[in-house]
Ligand SMILES: *[C@@H]1O[C@H](CO)[C@@H](O)[C@H](O)[C@H]1NC(C)=O
């Protein structure tokens with residue numbers, strides 16, 4: 001037997017590499033790879049799977065019913081060469097997950113198989129008709145539907161005025177079907193509402209926006225019904241009015257039995273505010 005000590009370092013390394021190459025050849029195993037490895041298929045869209053073998057083999061695809069054959073509109077089988085077989089799959093209706101298997105057998109009888117689970121997915125989509133705007137009378141109970149499709153079921157979120165909507169139990173809530181329910185709608189509920197349907201782990205979303213208009217009768221909020229006016233400064237009376245459409249505000253002045261002198265009272269009337277300029281008291 002050859003002793004290691006009798007060989008120089010160079011001889012040794014040549015021997016080792018020769019051994020490595022030899023072992024790589026003899027243990028070349030039949031390996032299968034399905035590409036892509038993600039079996040999710042969008043409903044109604046084709047997805048092409050390749051099964052690649054590490055060496056020449058007899059390749060086929062199998063499902064529960066046996067060997068997969070071309071089936072126009074569903075399976076399109078593509079035998080590329082002795083190491084590659086393709087399957088173009090289109091699933092056009094919702095069906096349970098299924099497993100397909102790629103099987104390989106070499107001339108020397110070596111066998112291998114690789115499985116992939118196919119599951120249908122669908123992008124989130126809002127199917128409710130949103131229109132541009134919806135009008136309601138104050139006090140009404142309102143339901144804004146947001147029906148969606150998508151697999152798995154999309155998550156629904158609502159926004160009001162561009163901010164995520166805060167639910168107010170008993171008055172503002174999102175129903176199980178995704179609809180937004182507002183009890184006794186009020187002026188502050190008006191504005192744009194967006195419904196967003198999202199499937200976060202695939203980073204997919206759909207969004208629709210509508211404007212809600214609330215019609216409300218005018219309501220006057222007087223800050224003070226009694227006011228001391230000074231002859232040195234201007235006094236302003238503010239009348240805040242809410243209502244939709246915006247109410248028109250008019251001021252009306254009653255004569256206080258001549259106690260306010262006309263010549264020294266100047267009234268400026270910018271909409272909801274009246275400014276009394278330099279009020280004077282008539283000497284009695
Ligand atoms: C798979 O099928 C679709 C629809 O028939 C086709 O558009 C697409 O080119 C096919 N892909 C491959 C790789 O054959």
Ligand SMILES: *[C@@H]1O[C@H](CO)[C@@H](O)[C@H](O)[C@H]1NC(C)=O
Nearest residue numbers: 223224225226227228229230
């Ligand atoms: C107006 O002035 C009188 C006398 O100074 C005072 O008693 C009264 O409380 C004042 N009223 C208001 C609304 O400020």
Ligand SMILES: *[C@@H]1O[C@H](CO)[C@@H](O)[C@H](O)[C@H]1NC(C)=O
Nearest residue numbers: 232233234235268275277278
């Ligand atoms: C009162 O209002 C008028 C008009 O806005 C202004 O010209 C004037 O300077 C004001 N007077 C005082 C005392 O603030």
